[in-house]
Amino acid sequence: MTLMVDGEVAGDEFEIEDISTGLHASGFGRVGDGRTFSFRVERLVLVVEVYRPRLAGPVPQSEDVVAVSNRDLSHVDVTDERSLVAAVRDAVADAQPVPRSAR
Helix, strand or coil: CEECCCCCCCCCCEEEEEEECCCCCEEEEEECCCCEEEEEEECCEEEEEEECCCCCCCCCCHHHEEEEEEEECCCCCCCCHHHHHHHHHHHHHHCEECCHHHC
């Protein structure tokens, strides 16, 4: 597990705050517009959930999810932190909005 330095994230910037690599990789971070996100690997699929800004509590609820992304990781080395970070960055950028009725 790697903990990143806490700092300001602005604009289109992207920051991973915590990451665990490997077959069951997971972690969380934030983007410059105030949203946070989490990610996990499930059967070589990267699952990313992006949350609305300014959450009310420390643990996001299902109604806080504003966008999701699922990405095949068959060509990504999930044991390499740099490869995993690049895949997460792309997935966060490509996350599709969740319809309000599905929240």
